[in-house]
Amino acid sequence: MSARVAVLGLGAMGLPMATALARIFDVVAFDIAAERVALAVEAGATGVGTVVEACLGTDVVVVGVRDGAQLDALVLGDGGVADSLPTGAVVVVTSTVGEAAVRAVAEALAARGIRCVDAPVSGGPVRAGTGDLLIMVGADDEALAAARPVLDALSSSLTVVGGIGAGQQLKTVNQLLCGIHTAAASEALALAHRLGLDLDACIEVLSQGAAASFMFADRGPRIAAQLRGETPPLRSRLDVIGKDMGIVGDLARQLKVATPVAAAAEQLYRTVAAAGLDASDDSVVATMLAKEPAW
Structure with missing residues:
Protein backbone atom coordinates (compact mmCIF):
# COMPACT_ATOMS: atom_id res chain seq x y z
CA MET A 1 0.00 0.00 0.00
CA SER A 2 1.17 3.56 -0.68
CA ALA A 3 0.17 5.10 2.64
CA ARG A 4 2.99 6.66 4.65
CA VAL A 5 2.95 5.57 8.29
CA ALA A 6 5.05 7.04 11.08
CA VAL A 7 5.82 5.03 14.20
CA LEU A 8 6.84 7.27 17.09
CA GLY A 9 8.31 5.46 20.07
CA LEU A 10 10.32 2.32 19.39
CA GLY A 11 10.21 0.60 22.75
CA ALA A 12 9.31 -2.99 23.54
CA MET A 13 6.10 -2.74 21.51
CA GLY A 14 6.83 0.15 19.13
CA LEU A 15 9.81 -1.47 17.43
CA PRO A 16 8.08 -4.77 16.57
CA MET A 17 5.00 -2.85 15.43
CA ALA A 18 7.21 -0.78 13.11
CA THR A 19 8.75 -4.02 11.87
CA ALA A 20 5.35 -5.53 11.09
CA LEU A 21 4.12 -2.38 9.36
CA ALA A 22 7.28 -1.98 7.28
CA ARG A 23 6.40 -5.19 5.45
CA ILE A 24 3.32 -3.47 4.03
CA PHE A 25 3.66 0.32 4.24
CA ASP A 26 6.20 3.05 3.71
CA VAL A 27 7.21 3.43 7.37
CA VAL A 28 9.21 6.21 8.98
CA ALA A 29 10.41 5.64 12.54
CA PHE A 30 11.43 7.95 15.36
CA ASP A 31 12.69 7.44 18.89
CA ILE A 32 14.87 9.50 21.19
CA ALA A 33 17.26 6.52 21.33
CA ALA A 34 19.30 6.37 18.12
CA GLU A 35 20.01 2.65 18.56
CA ARG A 36 16.27 1.89 18.46
CA VAL A 37 15.93 3.89 15.23
CA ALA A 38 18.83 1.90 13.78
CA LEU A 39 17.02 -1.35 14.58
CA ALA A 40 13.88 -0.06 12.85
CA VAL A 41 15.95 0.80 9.78
CA GLU A 42 17.32 -2.76 9.74
CA ALA A 43 13.70 -3.94 9.72
CA GLY A 44 12.86 -1.88 6.63
CA ALA A 45 11.74 1.48 8.02
CA THR A 46 13.22 4.88 7.24
CA GLY A 47 14.78 6.45 10.30
CA VAL A 48 14.34 10.15 11.10
CA GLY A 49 15.79 12.39 13.78
CA THR A 50 12.78 14.52 14.72
CA VAL A 51 9.02 14.27 15.13
CA VAL A 52 8.63 17.01 12.52
CA GLU A 53 10.45 14.89 9.92
CA ALA A 54 8.38 11.84 10.83
CA CYS A 55 5.10 13.71 10.36
CA LEU A 56 5.96 15.38 7.06
CA GLY A 57 3.47 14.09 4.48
CA THR A 58 2.36 11.30 6.80
CA ASP A 59 -1.14 9.79 6.65
CA VAL A 60 -1.14 7.78 9.89
CA VAL A 61 0.95 8.20 13.02
CA VAL A 62 1.25 5.23 15.39
CA VAL A 63 2.26 6.34 18.88
CA GLY A 64 3.87 3.98 21.37
CA VAL A 65 4.82 5.69 24.64
CA ARG A 66 5.13 4.64 28.27
CA ASP A 67 2.54 6.86 29.94
CA GLY A 68 0.22 9.84 29.69
CA ALA A 69 2.96 12.38 30.34
CA GLN A 70 5.02 11.06 27.42
CA LEU A 71 1.93 11.07 25.21
CA ASP A 72 1.18 14.68 26.06
CA ALA A 73 4.77 15.77 25.42
CA LEU A 74 5.08 13.89 22.13
CA VAL A 75 1.76 14.97 20.68
CA LEU A 76 1.14 18.42 22.18
CA GLY A 77 4.65 19.67 23.02
CA ASP A 78 6.61 22.16 20.92
CA GLY A 79 7.54 20.56 17.63
CA GLY A 80 5.25 17.68 18.45
CA VAL A 81 2.75 15.73 16.41
CA ALA A 82 -0.05 18.30 16.66
CA ASP A 83 2.20 21.03 15.26
CA SER A 84 3.61 18.85 12.51
CA LEU A 85 0.91 16.66 11.00
CA PRO A 86 -1.14 17.79 8.00
CA THR A 87 -4.86 18.36 8.43
CA GLY A 88 -6.84 15.16 7.92
CA ALA A 89 -4.13 12.82 9.19
CA VAL A 90 -4.89 10.36 11.98
CA VAL A 91 -3.04 9.58 15.20
CA VAL A 92 -3.32 6.04 16.58
CA VAL A 93 -2.55 5.83 20.30
CA THR A 94 -1.51 2.23 21.02
CA SER A 95 -0.31 2.81 24.59
CA THR A 96 -2.07 2.21 27.89
CA VAL A 97 -2.37 5.77 29.20
CA GLY A 98 -5.84 5.93 30.72
CA GLU A 99 -9.08 7.40 29.47
CA ALA A 100 -8.48 11.00 30.57
CA ALA A 101 -5.10 11.25 28.84
CA VAL A 102 -6.32 9.99 25.48
CA ARG A 103 -9.42 12.17 25.57
CA ALA A 104 -7.36 15.30 26.22
CA VAL A 105 -5.03 14.54 23.33
CA ALA A 106 -7.93 13.70 20.98
CA GLU A 107 -9.65 17.01 21.77
CA ALA A 108 -6.48 19.00 21.13
CA LEU A 109 -5.87 17.18 17.84
CA ALA A 110 -9.47 17.69 16.71
CA ALA A 111 -9.04 21.45 17.15
CA ARG A 112 -6.27 21.22 14.52
CA GLY A 113 -8.27 19.07 12.12
CA ILE A 114 -6.39 15.87 13.02
CA ARG A 115 -8.27 12.67 13.85
CA CYS A 116 -7.45 10.30 16.69
CA VAL A 117 -7.97 6.60 17.35
CA ASP A 118 -7.77 5.20 20.87
CA ALA A 119 -6.27 1.76 20.19
CA PRO A 120 -4.41 0.18 23.12
CA VAL A 121 -2.85 -3.15 22.21
CA SER A 122 -2.31 -6.43 24.03
CA GLY A 123 -0.26 -9.50 23.22
CA GLY A 124 3.39 -8.68 23.83
CA PRO A 125 6.39 -7.91 21.59
CA VAL A 126 6.49 -11.25 19.74
CA ARG A 127 2.89 -10.98 18.60
CA ALA A 128 3.41 -7.30 17.76
CA GLY A 129 6.16 -8.29 15.34
CA THR A 130 3.92 -10.77 13.54
CA GLY A 131 0.80 -8.59 13.35
CA ASP A 132 -1.03 -10.81 15.82
CA LEU A 133 -2.11 -8.29 18.46
CA LEU A 134 -5.43 -7.85 20.22
CA ILE A 135 -6.50 -4.23 19.72
CA MET A 136 -9.31 -2.53 21.63
CA VAL A 137 -10.53 0.49 19.68
CA GLY A 138 -12.34 3.65 20.67
CA ALA A 139 -12.95 5.99 17.71
CA ASP A 140 -15.55 7.59 15.49
CA ASP A 141 -16.30 5.99 12.13
CA GLU A 142 -14.26 8.47 10.07
CA ALA A 143 -11.09 8.14 12.13
CA LEU A 144 -11.43 4.36 12.27
CA ALA A 145 -11.80 4.12 8.49
CA ALA A 146 -8.62 6.16 7.99
CA ALA A 147 -6.62 4.02 10.40
CA ARG A 148 -8.18 0.66 9.60
CA PRO A 149 -5.53 -0.65 7.16
CA VAL A 150 -2.82 -0.01 9.76
CA LEU A 151 -4.85 -1.53 12.58
CA ASP A 152 -5.63 -4.60 10.49
CA ALA A 153 -1.94 -5.04 9.70
CA LEU A 154 -1.10 -5.09 13.42
CA SER A 155 -3.92 -7.27 14.70
CA SER A 156 -5.47 -10.68 14.51
CA SER A 157 -8.31 -9.54 16.76
CA LEU A 158 -9.71 -6.02 16.58
CA THR A 159 -12.76 -4.96 18.58
CA VAL A 160 -14.42 -1.55 18.35
CA VAL A 161 -15.92 -0.82 21.76
CA GLY A 162 -17.10 2.79 21.41
CA GLY A 163 -15.77 6.30 21.05
CA ILE A 164 -12.51 7.85 22.23
CA GLY A 165 -11.70 6.58 25.70
CA ALA A 166 -13.59 3.30 25.39
CA GLY A 167 -10.49 1.48 24.19
CA GLN A 168 -8.60 2.65 27.26
Whole structure:
Protein backbone atom coordinates (compact mmCIF):
# COMPACT_ATOMS: atom_id res chain seq x y z
CA MET A 1 0.00 0.00 0.00
CA SER A 2 1.17 3.56 -0.68
CA ALA A 3 0.17 5.10 2.64
CA ARG A 4 2.99 6.66 4.65
CA VAL A 5 2.95 5.57 8.29
CA ALA A 6 5.05 7.04 11.08
CA VAL A 7 5.82 5.03 14.20
CA LEU A 8 6.84 7.27 17.09
CA GLY A 9 8.31 5.46 20.07
CA LEU A 10 10.32 2.32 19.39
CA GLY A 11 10.21 0.60 22.75
CA ALA A 12 9.31 -2.99 23.54
CA MET A 13 6.10 -2.74 21.51
CA GLY A 14 6.83 0.15 19.13
CA LEU A 15 9.81 -1.47 17.43
CA PRO A 16 8.08 -4.77 16.57
CA MET A 17 5.00 -2.85 15.43
CA ALA A 18 7.21 -0.78 13.11
CA THR A 19 8.75 -4.02 11.87
CA ALA A 20 5.35 -5.53 11.09
CA LEU A 21 4.12 -2.38 9.36
CA ALA A 22 7.28 -1.98 7.28
CA ARG A 23 6.40 -5.19 5.45
CA ILE A 24 3.32 -3.47 4.03
CA PHE A 25 3.66 0.32 4.24
CA ASP A 26 6.20 3.05 3.71
CA VAL A 27 7.21 3.43 7.37
CA VAL A 28 9.21 6.21 8.98
CA ALA A 29 10.41 5.64 12.54
CA PHE A 30 11.43 7.95 15.36
CA ASP A 31 12.69 7.44 18.89
CA ILE A 32 14.87 9.50 21.19
CA ALA A 33 17.26 6.52 21.33
CA ALA A 34 19.30 6.37 18.12
CA GLU A 35 20.01 2.65 18.56
CA ARG A 36 16.27 1.89 18.46
CA VAL A 37 15.93 3.89 15.23
CA ALA A 38 18.83 1.90 13.78
CA LEU A 39 17.02 -1.35 14.58
CA ALA A 40 13.88 -0.06 12.85
CA VAL A 41 15.95 0.80 9.78
CA GLU A 42 17.32 -2.76 9.74
CA ALA A 43 13.70 -3.94 9.72
CA GLY A 44 12.86 -1.88 6.63
CA ALA A 45 11.74 1.48 8.02
CA THR A 46 13.22 4.88 7.24
CA GLY A 47 14.78 6.45 10.30
CA VAL A 48 14.34 10.15 11.10
CA GLY A 49 15.79 12.39 13.78
CA THR A 50 12.78 14.52 14.72
CA VAL A 51 9.02 14.27 15.13
CA VAL A 52 8.63 17.01 12.52
CA GLU A 53 10.45 14.89 9.92
CA ALA A 54 8.38 11.84 10.83
CA CYS A 55 5.10 13.71 10.36
CA LEU A 56 5.96 15.38 7.06
CA GLY A 57 3.47 14.09 4.48
CA THR A 58 2.36 11.30 6.80
CA ASP A 59 -1.14 9.79 6.65
CA VAL A 60 -1.14 7.78 9.89
CA VAL A 61 0.95 8.20 13.02
CA VAL A 62 1.25 5.23 15.39
CA VAL A 63 2.26 6.34 18.88
CA GLY A 64 3.87 3.98 21.37
CA VAL A 65 4.82 5.69 24.64
CA ARG A 66 5.13 4.64 28.27
CA ASP A 67 2.54 6.86 29.94
CA GLY A 68 0.22 9.84 29.69
CA ALA A 69 2.96 12.38 30.34
CA GLN A 70 5.02 11.06 27.42
CA LEU A 71 1.93 11.07 25.21
CA ASP A 72 1.18 14.68 26.06
CA ALA A 73 4.77 15.77 25.42
CA LEU A 74 5.08 13.89 22.13
CA VAL A 75 1.76 14.97 20.68
CA LEU A 76 1.14 18.42 22.18
CA GLY A 77 4.65 19.67 23.02
CA ASP A 78 6.61 22.16 20.92
CA GLY A 79 7.54 20.56 17.63
CA GLY A 80 5.25 17.68 18.45
CA VAL A 81 2.75 15.73 16.41
CA ALA A 82 -0.05 18.30 16.66
CA ASP A 83 2.20 21.03 15.26
CA SER A 84 3.61 18.85 12.51
CA LEU A 85 0.91 16.66 11.00
CA PRO A 86 -1.14 17.79 8.00
CA THR A 87 -4.86 18.36 8.43
CA GLY A 88 -6.84 15.16 7.92
CA ALA A 89 -4.13 12.82 9.19
CA VAL A 90 -4.89 10.36 11.98
CA VAL A 91 -3.04 9.58 15.20
CA VAL A 92 -3.32 6.04 16.58
CA VAL A 93 -2.55 5.83 20.30
CA THR A 94 -1.51 2.23 21.02
CA SER A 95 -0.31 2.81 24.59
CA THR A 96 -2.07 2.21 27.89
CA VAL A 97 -2.37 5.77 29.20
CA GLY A 98 -5.84 5.93 30.72
CA GLU A 99 -9.08 7.40 29.47
CA ALA A 100 -8.48 11.00 30.57
CA ALA A 101 -5.10 11.25 28.84
CA VAL A 102 -6.32 9.99 25.48
CA ARG A 103 -9.42 12.17 25.57
CA ALA A 104 -7.36 15.30 26.22
CA VAL A 105 -5.03 14.54 23.33
CA ALA A 106 -7.93 13.70 20.98
CA GLU A 107 -9.65 17.01 21.77
CA ALA A 108 -6.48 19.00 21.13
CA LEU A 109 -5.87 17.18 17.84
CA ALA A 110 -9.47 17.69 16.71
CA ALA A 111 -9.04 21.45 17.15
CA ARG A 112 -6.27 21.22 14.52
CA GLY A 113 -8.27 19.07 12.12
CA ILE A 114 -6.39 15.87 13.02
CA ARG A 115 -8.27 12.67 13.85
CA CYS A 116 -7.45 10.30 16.69
CA VAL A 117 -7.97 6.60 17.35
CA ASP A 118 -7.77 5.20 20.87
CA ALA A 119 -6.27 1.76 20.19
CA PRO A 120 -4.41 0.18 23.12
CA VAL A 121 -2.85 -3.15 22.21
CA SER A 122 -2.31 -6.43 24.03
CA GLY A 123 -0.26 -9.50 23.22
CA GLY A 124 3.39 -8.68 23.83
CA PRO A 125 6.39 -7.91 21.59
CA VAL A 126 6.49 -11.25 19.74
CA ARG A 127 2.89 -10.98 18.60
CA ALA A 128 3.41 -7.30 17.76
CA GLY A 129 6.16 -8.29 15.34
CA THR A 130 3.92 -10.77 13.54
CA GLY A 131 0.80 -8.59 13.35
CA ASP A 132 -1.03 -10.81 15.82
CA LEU A 133 -2.11 -8.29 18.46
CA LEU A 134 -5.43 -7.85 20.22
CA ILE A 135 -6.50 -4.23 19.72
CA MET A 136 -9.31 -2.53 21.63
CA VAL A 137 -10.53 0.49 19.68
CA GLY A 138 -12.34 3.65 20.67
CA ALA A 139 -12.95 5.99 17.71
CA ASP A 140 -15.55 7.59 15.49
CA ASP A 141 -16.30 5.99 12.13
CA GLU A 142 -14.26 8.47 10.07
CA ALA A 143 -11.09 8.14 12.13
CA LEU A 144 -11.43 4.36 12.27
CA ALA A 145 -11.80 4.12 8.49
CA ALA A 146 -8.62 6.16 7.99
CA ALA A 147 -6.62 4.02 10.40
CA ARG A 148 -8.18 0.66 9.60
CA PRO A 149 -5.53 -0.65 7.16
CA VAL A 150 -2.82 -0.01 9.76
CA LEU A 151 -4.85 -1.53 12.58
CA ASP A 152 -5.63 -4.60 10.49
CA ALA A 153 -1.94 -5.04 9.70
CA LEU A 154 -1.10 -5.09 13.42
CA SER A 155 -3.92 -7.27 14.70
CA SER A 156 -5.47 -10.68 14.51
CA SER A 157 -8.31 -9.54 16.76
CA LEU A 158 -9.71 -6.02 16.58
CA THR A 159 -12.76 -4.96 18.58
CA VAL A 160 -14.42 -1.55 18.35
CA VAL A 161 -15.92 -0.82 21.76
CA GLY A 162 -17.10 2.79 21.41
CA GLY A 163 -15.77 6.30 21.05
CA ILE A 164 -12.51 7.85 22.23
CA GLY A 165 -11.70 6.58 25.70
CA ALA A 166 -13.59 3.30 25.39
CA GLY A 167 -10.49 1.48 24.19
CA GLN A 168 -8.60 2.65 27.26
CA GLN A 169 -11.47 1.55 29.50
CA LEU A 170 -11.41 -2.01 28.16
CA LYS A 171 -7.60 -2.10 28.25
CA THR A 172 -7.73 -1.10 31.91
CA VAL A 173 -9.93 -4.12 32.61
CA ASN A 174 -7.49 -6.24 30.60
CA GLN A 175 -4.55 -4.95 32.62
CA LEU A 176 -6.28 -5.68 35.91
CA LEU A 177 -6.22 -9.34 34.94
CA CYS A 178 -2.70 -9.20 33.49
CA GLY A 179 -1.28 -7.55 36.59
CA ILE A 180 -2.91 -10.07 38.91
CA HIS A 181 -1.88 -13.04 36.76
CA THR A 182 1.74 -11.85 36.61
CA ALA A 183 1.85 -11.41 40.39
CA ALA A 184 0.26 -14.84 40.86
CA ALA A 185 2.77 -16.47 38.51
CA SER A 186 5.60 -14.88 40.50
CA GLU A 187 4.18 -16.15 43.80
CA ALA A 188 3.59 -19.67 42.47
CA LEU A 189 7.07 -20.11 41.04
CA ALA A 190 8.72 -18.50 44.06
CA LEU A 191 6.99 -21.14 46.19
CA ALA A 192 8.02 -23.91 43.79
CA HIS A 193 11.60 -22.64 43.92
CA ARG A 194 11.71 -22.65 47.71
CA LEU A 195 10.30 -26.19 47.64
CA GLY A 196 13.18 -27.25 45.43
CA LEU A 197 10.97 -28.25 42.51
CA ASP A 198 12.19 -28.26 38.92
CA LEU A 199 10.89 -24.92 37.65
CA ASP A 200 10.84 -25.90 33.98
CA ALA A 201 8.81 -28.99 34.82
CA CYS A 202 6.44 -26.88 36.93
CA ILE A 203 5.87 -24.49 34.04
CA GLU A 204 5.23 -27.35 31.61
CA VAL A 205 2.75 -29.07 33.92
CA LEU A 206 0.91 -25.97 35.13
CA SER A 207 0.59 -24.61 31.59
CA GLN A 208 -1.52 -27.63 30.65
CA GLY A 209 -4.06 -27.51 33.46
CA ALA A 210 -6.59 -25.26 35.09
CA ALA A 211 -3.84 -22.94 36.38
CA ALA A 212 -2.76 -22.02 32.84
CA SER A 213 -2.88 -18.44 31.61
CA PHE A 214 -1.24 -16.41 28.87
CA MET A 215 0.69 -14.41 31.46
CA PHE A 216 1.99 -17.56 33.17
CA ALA A 217 3.16 -18.99 29.85
CA ASP A 218 4.72 -15.69 28.84
CA ARG A 219 6.36 -14.76 32.16
CA GLY A 220 7.06 -18.26 33.49
CA PRO A 221 10.36 -18.94 31.66
CA ARG A 222 11.69 -15.50 32.58
CA ILE A 223 10.62 -15.92 36.20
CA ALA A 224 12.39 -19.29 36.30
CA ALA A 225 15.54 -17.68 34.87
CA GLN A 226 15.45 -14.97 37.54
CA LEU A 227 15.07 -17.57 40.30
CA ARG A 228 18.08 -19.47 38.96
CA GLY A 229 20.16 -16.31 39.16
CA GLU A 230 20.17 -15.73 35.41
CA THR A 231 19.29 -12.48 33.61
CA PRO A 232 16.37 -12.97 31.21
CA PRO A 233 15.77 -10.63 28.26
CA LEU A 234 14.11 -7.35 29.19
CA ARG A 235 10.67 -7.55 27.62
CA SER A 236 8.19 -6.16 30.16
CA ARG A 237 9.52 -3.47 32.48
CA LEU A 238 8.37 -3.47 36.07
CA ASP A 239 7.53 0.22 36.02
CA VAL A 240 5.19 -0.32 33.05
CA ILE A 241 3.06 -2.99 34.73
CA GLY A 242 3.17 -0.87 37.90
CA LYS A 243 1.91 2.13 35.92
CA ASP A 244 -0.89 0.07 34.41
CA MET A 245 -2.00 -1.16 37.83
CA GLY A 246 -1.99 2.43 39.00
CA ILE A 247 -4.45 3.25 36.22
CA VAL A 248 -6.57 0.30 37.35
CA GLY A 249 -6.54 1.56 40.92
CA ASP A 250 -7.37 5.14 39.97
CA LEU A 251 -10.33 4.05 37.87
CA ALA A 252 -11.61 1.64 40.52
CA ARG A 253 -11.48 4.39 43.16
CA GLN A 254 -13.21 6.82 40.83
CA LEU A 255 -16.05 4.35 40.27
CA LYS A 256 -16.00 3.12 43.89
CA VAL A 257 -15.47 -0.49 42.76
CA ALA A 258 -13.66 -2.71 45.26
CA THR A 259 -10.61 -4.38 43.66
CA PRO A 260 -8.65 -5.79 46.63
CA VAL A 261 -6.66 -8.37 44.66
CA ALA A 262 -5.61 -5.78 42.06
CA ALA A 263 -4.67 -3.39 44.87
CA ALA A 264 -2.46 -6.05 46.45
CA ALA A 265 -0.73 -6.68 43.11
CA GLU A 266 -0.16 -2.95 42.63
CA GLN A 267 1.44 -2.68 46.06
CA LEU A 268 3.66 -5.66 45.28
CA TYR A 269 4.97 -3.93 42.16
CA ARG A 270 5.48 -0.69 44.09
CA THR A 271 7.43 -2.53 46.77
CA VAL A 272 9.77 -4.15 44.26
CA ALA A 273 10.20 -0.86 42.37
CA ALA A 274 11.12 0.87 45.63
CA ALA A 275 14.02 -1.58 45.91
CA GLY A 276 15.50 0.07 42.80
CA LEU A 277 14.26 -2.51 40.32
CA ASP A 278 11.72 -0.42 38.42
CA ALA A 279 13.70 -0.66 35.14
CA SER A 280 14.06 -4.45 35.42
CA ASP A 281 11.92 -7.05 33.68
CA ASP A 282 8.80 -7.59 35.79
CA SER A 283 9.79 -11.23 36.27
CA VAL A 284 12.17 -9.89 38.93
CA VAL A 285 9.23 -9.81 41.37
CA ALA A 286 9.68 -13.54 42.00
CA THR A 287 13.24 -13.07 43.25
CA MET A 288 12.00 -10.71 45.95
CA LEU A 289 9.27 -13.12 46.97
CA ALA A 290 11.60 -16.12 47.08
CA LYS A 291 14.22 -14.54 49.33
CA GLU A 292 14.63 -16.21 52.69
CA PRO A 293 13.75 -13.84 55.53
CA ALA A 294 16.56 -12.50 57.68
CA TRP A 295 14.74 -13.46 60.87
